[in-house]
Amino acid sequence: MRRLAMDRAKRLLFGSFLSSSQSSLTPGPASSCFPFSPFSSEAPMSLYKFPPVTVETINPKVKRCEYAVRGEIVSHAQRLQQELQTKPGSHPFDEILYCNIGNPQALGQQPITFFREVLALCDYPALLDRDETHALFSSDAIARAWEILDLIPDRATGAYSHSQGIKGLREAIAVGIAERDGFPANADDIFLTDGASPAVHMMMQLLIRSEKDGILCPIPQYPLYSASIALHGGCLVLSEENQKEIVEFCRKEGLVLLADEVYQENIYADNKKFNSFKKISRSMGYGGDDLPLISFQSVSKGYYGECGKRGGYMEVTGLSSDVKEQIYKVASVNLCSNISGQILSSLVMNPPKVGDESYESYMAEKDEILSSLARRAKALEDAFNSLEGVTCNKAEGAMYLFPRLHLPQKAIKAAEAAKTAPDAYYARRLLDATGIVVVPGSGFGQVPGTWHIRSTILPPEDKIPAIISRLKAFHEAFMDEFRDQGVA
Amino acid sequence: MRRLAMDRAKRLLFGSFLSSSQSSLTPGPASSCFPFSPFSSEAPMSLYKFPPVTVETINPKVKRCEYAVRGEIVSHAQRLQQELQTKPGSHPFDEILYCNIGNPQALGQQPITFFREVLALCDYPALLDRDETHALFSSDAIARAWEILDLIPDRATGAYSHSQGIKGLREAIAVGIAERDGFPANADDIFLTDGASPAVHMMMQLLIRSEKDGILCPIPQYPLYSASIALHGGCLVLSEENQKEIVEFCRKEGLVLLADEVYQENIYADNKKFNSFKKISRSMGYGGDDLPLISFQSVSKGYYGECGKRGGYMEVTGLSSDVKEQIYKVASVNLCSNISGQILSSLVMNPPKVGDESYESYMAEKDEILSSLARRAKALEDAFNSLEGVTCNKAEGAMYLFPRLHLPQKAIKAAEAAKTAPDAYYARRLLDATGIVVVPGSGFGQVPGTWHIRSTILPPEDKIPAIISRLKAFHEAFMDEFRDQGVA
Numbered sequence: 012m013r014r015l016a017m018d019r020a021k022r023l024l025f026g027s028f029l030s031s032s033q034s035s036l037t038p039g040p041a042s043s044c045f046p047f048s049p050f051s052s053e054a055p056m057s058l059y060k061f062p063p064v065t066v067e068t069i070n071p072k073v074k075r076c077e078y079a080v081r082g083e084i085v086s087h088a089q090r091l092q093q094e095l096q097t098k099p100g101s102h103p104f105d106e107i108l109y110c111n112i113g114n115p116q117a118l119g120q121q122p123i124t125f126f127r128e129v130l131a132l133c134d135y136p137a138l139l140d141r142d143e144t145h146a147l148f149s150s151d152a153i154a155r156a157w158e159i160l161d162l163i164p165d166r167a168t169g170a171y172s173h174s175q176g177i178k179g180l181r182e183a184i185a186v187g188i189a190e191r192d193g194f195p196a197n198a199d200d201i202f203l204t205d206g207a208s209p210a211v212h213m214m215m216q217l218l219i220r221s222e223k224d225g226i227l228c229p230i231p232q233y234p235l236y237s238a239s240i241a242l243h244g245g246c247l248v249l250s251e252e253n254q255k256e257i258v259e260f261c262r263k264e265g266l267v268l269l270a271d272e273v274y275q276e277n278i279y280a281d282n283k284k285f286n287s288f289k290k291i292s293r294s295m296g297y298g299g300d301d302l303p304l305i306s307f308q309s310v311s312k313g314y315y316g317e318c319g320k321r322g323g324y325m326e327v328t329g330l331s332s333d334v335k336e337q338i339y340k341v342a343s344v345n346l347c348s349n350i351s352g353q354i355l356s357s358l359v360m361n362p363p364k365v366g367d368e369s370y371e372s373y374m375a376e377k378d379e380i381l382s383s384l385a386r387r388a389k390a391l392e393d394a395f396n397s398l399e400g401v402t403c404n405k406a407e408g409a410m411y412l413f414p415r416l417h418l419p420q421k422a423i424k425a426a427e428a429a430k431t432a433p434d435a436y437y438a439r440r441l442l443d444a445t446g447i448v449v450v451p452g453s454g455f456g457q458v459p460g461t462w463h464i465r466s467t468i469l470p471p472e473d474k475i476p477a478i479i480s481r482l483k484a485f486h487e488a489f490m491d492e493f494r495d496q497g498v499a
Numbered sequence: 500m501r502r503l504a505m506d507r508a509k510r511l512l513f514g515s516f517l518s519s520s521q522s523s524l525t526p527g528p529a530s531s532c533f534p535f536s537p538f539s540s541e542a543p544m545s546l547y548k549f550p551p552v553t554v555e556t557i558n559p560k561v562k563r564c565e566y567a568v569r570g571e572i573v574s575h576a577q578r579l580q581q582e583l584q585t586k587p588g589s590h591p592f593d594e595i596l597y598c599n600i601g602n603p604q605a606l607g608q609q610p611i612t613f614f615r616e617v618l619a620l621c622d623y624p625a626l627l628d629r630d631e632t633h634a635l636f637s638s639d640a641i642a643r644a645w646e647i648l649d650l651i652p653d654r655a656t657g658a659y660s661h662s663q664g665i666k667g668l669r670e671a672i673a674v675g676i677a678e679r680d681g682f683p684a685n686a687d688d689i690f691l692t693d694g695a696s697p698a699v700h701m702m703m704q705l706l707i708r709s710e711k712d713g714i715l716c717p718i719p720q721y722p723l724y725s726a727s728i729a730l731h732g733g734c735l736v737l738s739e740e741n742q743k744e745i746v747e748f749c750r751k752e753g754l755v756l757l758a759d760e761v762y763q764e765n766i767y768a769d770n771k772k773f774n775s776f777k778k779i780s781r782s783m784g785y786g787g788d789d790l791p792l793i794s795f796q797s798v799s800k801g802y803y804g805e806c807g808k809r810g811g812y813m814e815v816t817g818l819s820s821d822v823k824e825q826i827y828k829v830a831s832v833n834l835c836s837n838i839s840g841q842i843l844s845s846l847v848m849n850p851p852k853v854g855d856e857s858y859e860s861y862m863a864e865k866d867e868i869l870s871s872l873a874r875r876a877k878a879l880e881d882a883f884n885s886l887e888g889v890t891c892n893k894a895e896g897a898m899y900l901f902p903r904l905h906l907p908q909k910a911i912k913a914a915e916a917a918k919t920a921p922d923a924y925y926a927r928r929l930l931d932a933t934g935i936v937v938v939p940g941s942g943f944g945q946v947p948g949t950w951h952i953r954s955t956i957l958p959p960e961d962k963i964p965a966i967i968s969r970l971k972a973f974h975e976a977f978m979d980e981f982r983d984q985g986v987a
Contacts, residue, residue, distance in 0.1 A: 130623065337554060
């Protein structure tokens with residue numbers, strides 16, 4: 012996206028060539044942006060020589076970027092996993108449990124059958140012409156696949172779509188949003204994306220002009236967004252009253268509200284309910300013109316947890332049509348998001364309804380996943396709270412626990428000696444002893460001098476008791492090793 | 500990716516909150532990167548007020564970015580298409596033919612059956628346990644789906660993968676590359692991506708440090724890459740001798756060679772053959788340490804044309820492991836590319852082989868697509884060359900023709916009066932008269948003062964004669980309208 016002044020050093024040659032060009036590789040400055048080619052007679056003859064590319068010569072912004080959930084501890088876990096494969100018995104555990112990232116299907120969660128049926132039919136539409144298909148697929152999945160194919164120009168699931176995504180799928184999503192919120196939604200406001208992350212990047216790229224622009228965000232923040240400047244989560248810490256205050260605050264201060272609403276389906280507290288920021292602001296009487304509001308949604312989270320499908324969307328309201336044209340342009344540079352992800356986004360916003368053949372089995376799968384997550388959250392929360400010097404809030408939604416560690420001074424000193432943050436030290440020791448991968452809280456921008464770890468609640472339910480025993484045994488041994496007169 | 504100094508203006512509020520945080524929204528500067536939240540007692544009380552977001556206040560780099568293949572002419576075509584739907588007969592044509600972009604399946608090309616069979620089975624693996632499946636799918640598609648599922652940890656096609664992509668799929672791709680080139684390839688050098696575009700962006704982000712860095716590229720260049728700083732194409736203008744010269748040039752000047760090799764399967768000239776830059780440099784005796792070389796491949800092009808699947812990879816050689824770690828970090832920020840695209844990338848690099856049940860039907864589908872493309876290319880090339888003042892090179896590969904227009908001065912003046920480039924004026928008039936969408940050559944960085952259009956060769960073969968008649972009739976009328984004493 013960055014334009015180059017070509018009057019200085021050259022570092023790259025972008026090779027390969029359009030085959031059918033007319034008088035193309037002939038000499039002459041051909042564009043003000045790229046005034047010479049290596050074949051140009053007007054290229055300067057003495058080229059500035061660069062050393063080979065090294066970490067010192069790459070973009071320093073890339074070097075500075077940190078991304079805790081896939082950082083050093085995960086690389087270490089991958090090494091251990093490889094060692095377990097090549098040398099079974101080489102560690103005091105026989106598998107690595109990745110609790111560092113909300114990736115439910117990697118830990119055994121099964122996909123929702125209806126969604127996968129529809130995706131398979133859209134991938135191979137020839138199935139729809141065959142009788143045998145009725146024995147293998149539910150009737151509403153078949154009907155839905157036909158509906159979706161009819162929304163796609165030429166039924167071409169292998170074609171680039173409109174840069175915002177297939178119009179008919181956006182219309183279906185708008186219907187789903189309107190049903191959820193009780194306020195209208197417009198297909199033209201929806202940009203389908205490969206998950207929420209690219210949508211966040213797109214908005215950051217659009218809105219951040221220089222290092223002088225700032226972003227307010229709650230702490231702890233999700234490290235994707237200090238990597239890419241942002242934050243993550245559900246809407247559950249937040250009461251409806253908090254949300255109203257935030258809306259007022261943004262209005263008053265002229266801020267753009269970027270609402271990460273990817274956990275809208277993950278709510279375990281009986282008395283809590285998801286309210287989108289759009290619903291809140293509309294119910295306060297504010298219309299589309301009163302507040303720039305971007306809502307992000309993803310197929311990776313929710314009860315469906317389809318991380319590998321890379322689907323999602325953002326709903327952009329309160330920005331003028333010429334600003335939206337600029338977003339369209341940014342979206343166009345990567346052409347479009349993947350069509351399976353687009354289809355899945357429309358499905359999660361329009362799941363089977365009462366009366367559909369799949370409805371009951373769909374609801375059973377959904378309820379089982381959500382109630383199991385609630386049980387796992389409670390069991391792990393209780394386990395953390397039972398540990399010496401550890402306090403852990405209730406998980407009312409999303410997929411994570413964020414226990415605070417009150418570590419002995421001796422442990423903090425040991426971490427210092429190992430040139431690492433105390434929570435990173437704890438996480439590394441936990442991994443080496445148990446195979447459990449968690450993320451140190453210091454990657455989430457926590458209050459300096461406080462130590463946390465973040466763990467998902469996603470390990471399979473039948474493994475939770477064993478995990479808790481391993482965790483307790485590790486923690487006791489750790490505290491015994493470092494116990495001293497005071498705690499931090 | 501850009502880090503913010505937070506000491507100045509704030510423009511955004513990234514809303515929504517991690518649900519299970521421990522003492523999270525409490526006051527206090529929590530990170531040097533985001534020193535205050537709106538709830539922080541230490542946030543400055545007098546906030547700098549910004550006007551609402553306008554085109555004037557967004558990132559100027561976004562504003563400057565141009566992307567011809569999805570620019571103004573395509574927006575206009577979409578409007579015409581909508582008018583045709585709501586008011587049939589409102590234009591002198593009954594459909595819009597999108598020849599602006601290499602999107603074969605949007606113009607009726609059918610996907611390769613084997614690839615889609617495997618994708619459907621991987622999307623809904625429960626099919627593999629059912630007897631009826633054998634009546635619907637070829638035996639080698641079933642076997643391949645099993646193989647692929649066995650490569651994916653826990654067979655979880657809905658899980659985030661390793662940031663570079665699933666290791667086993669990368670190994671399969673490395674085997675495919677090695678067979679193609681006759682030189683070894685390494686799975687650790689491969690980064691699976693959502694098509695070639697995100698891979699190009701990733702490398703640009705890594706390598707470009709500031710506006711003082713430059714990129715050499717041949718002209719005409721593909722506008723994605725002046726949008727994102729790069730270029731596109733096949734390797735066919737280029738003889739093996741040219742490729743060797745480029746390799747030597749890069750070595751001598753210390754340049755990184757970014758090789759866009761997405762058209763490696765699209766070769767129509769009998770005497771031409773695809774040679775990757777890696778094969779060329781290895782056959783010159785250069786090893787991995789001699790030349791930083793990045794090769795981009797995509798599932799969007801080739802005979803398969805699976806644009807909507809957003810799959811692809813880059814093979815990174817000649818960079819040190821610590822630089823590759825930085826690429827891994829950038830790849831991690833978007834977590835991973837979509838798994839269907841990853842699977843498809845492994846399939847196109849390892850299609851059915853002699854003896855497989857699908858082999859003959861697969862080869863028949865492939866040959867029919869490629870020979871039809873060759874016939875269409877020739878028919879359109881001849882048609883362009885038959886037009887007054889138009890010259891068009893032979894299409895030996897890829898999917899495009901790039902005819903040069905020698906326009907009458909009167910037409911150039913008319914374009915000036917319409918405040919547009921002459922080739923953009925021609926393209927707009929062509930669209931309004933015929934419904935055919937082409938891209939003005941001025942978007943490709945052509946030599947100033949020369950005028951071109953770029954058209955794909957992708958319209959369905961049975962429509963080519965009608966397209967050619969419409970094109971000829973339009974061109975004659977256009978020339979009659981503007982014919983004057985001289986041509987440009």
